[in-house]
Amino acid sequence: MSDRNKELQCCVSKCENPLDAKFWNSRWENNEIGWDIGVASPAITKYMDQYLAKNAKILIPGCGNAHEAEYLVANGFTNITLVDIAPKAVELLNEKFANTPNVKVLCKDFFLHEGHYDLIIEQTFFCTLPLPKRNEYSFKTASLLKKNGRIIGLLFDKTFEHQGPPFGGSVEDYKPIFEPNFVIKTMEKCYNSIAPRVNSEIFINLIKT
DSSP states (O other): OOHHHHHHHHHHHHSSSHHHHHHHHHHHHTTOOTTOOSSOOHHHHHHHHTOOOTTOOEEEETOTTOHHHHHHHHTTOOOEEEEESOHHHHHHHHHHTTTOTTEEEEESOGGGOOOOEEEEEEESSGGGSOGGGHHHHHHHHHHHEEEEEEEEEEEEOBOOSSSOSSOOBOHHHHHHHHTTTEEEEEEEEOSSOOGGGTTSEEEEEEEEO
């Protein structure tokens, strides 16, 4: 077994929820990643275009192909951490960002991650979590953010007919989850979603209290 394969096998064994790691890794191995839109979300890039702190510590959990990270690097951001539980996704990320010292890639259960960040970018990670984990996500993200740090990004504004993931919801569902830990600056229908997701996304801008 190569050193790289040993590293990936080790990653699976160390995850707190190895069944989750195997589930997502299987999806990556079989290219079942229909949630990936292939580019950085316009709603997120538009927000980051006016975010002036290029040296801010930025975390993207459950990052997948991390198209947003590519956009950030191309636009001068210098301190980006990517976390994903699927070893195959992490393998691809390590290849993609092999020559990009501004990007750190971690194969890890997000809920075990430690650090202090200025900004967390949410893009199709929250929607993968079973509903009982949502409150834990709110408290965990708050614990990772510095004072006045923010979560920005997108949540689904719809209910899915099939059993998730993804799991959907509405503003009415999300507010009670985040209000204990954040000031809700923005939580409203996204006006610049990609065409397939028009009228089915909520843009969030949440400030740690």
